[in-house]
Amino acid sequence: MKLPINYNNTHWRKRKEAREKYIMLQEGKCYYCGAPLESPASDKVLDKKVTLSLFPKGFFNYPIHLHHNHKTGRTIGAVHCHCNAVLWEYEGK
Numbered sequence: 314m315k316l317p318i319n320y321n322n323t324h325w326r327k328r329k330e331a332r333e334k335y336i337m338l339q340e341g342k343c344y345y346c347g348a349p350l351e352s353p354a355s356d357k358v359l360d361k362k363v364t365l366s367l368f369p370k371g372f373f374n375y376p377i378h379l380h381h382n383h384k385t386g387r388t389i390g391a392v393h394c395h396c397n398a399v400l401w402e403y404e405g406k
Contacts, residue, residue, distance in 0.1 A: 320379065321386035332379040333389040344390025345400060350377050363368040363398040372398070382406070 316338075318331050329391040336350060346355040353359060365373070380389045383406070392400070400406040 317381075317388040319386040320381035320388050326361045328379055331388055332377060332391050334390070335379065336377070339391060343393050343396055344380060345392045346397040348393070350391060350393065358393070358396050358399050360404060361399050363402050365394065367402060368398060380406075 314327075314330055315333055316331060316334060318327065320328065323331070335344070339350075341350055342348065343350055343354065346358045348355040359389050373394055376394050378394055380392045380397055380400065381387060382389060
């Protein structure tokens, strides 16, 4: 699979494949905070409180997300769920 992909028009199975490839390319570390994806996000990220009501139902059900640009749909990397929420709420990404 060639990365990046367009998140918006890609079936969830291909998104999963892309997420797994990013994890491999990132050597198992979060694109945003750099902590291992098998463990919680870094303290600098976890210290930022997120407003749960801003996020869709089920957003926090999966520990690793495929981060993407919301304007272009292009994928960026694999991130912790909390990192994705911080990127969205605090940085508009």
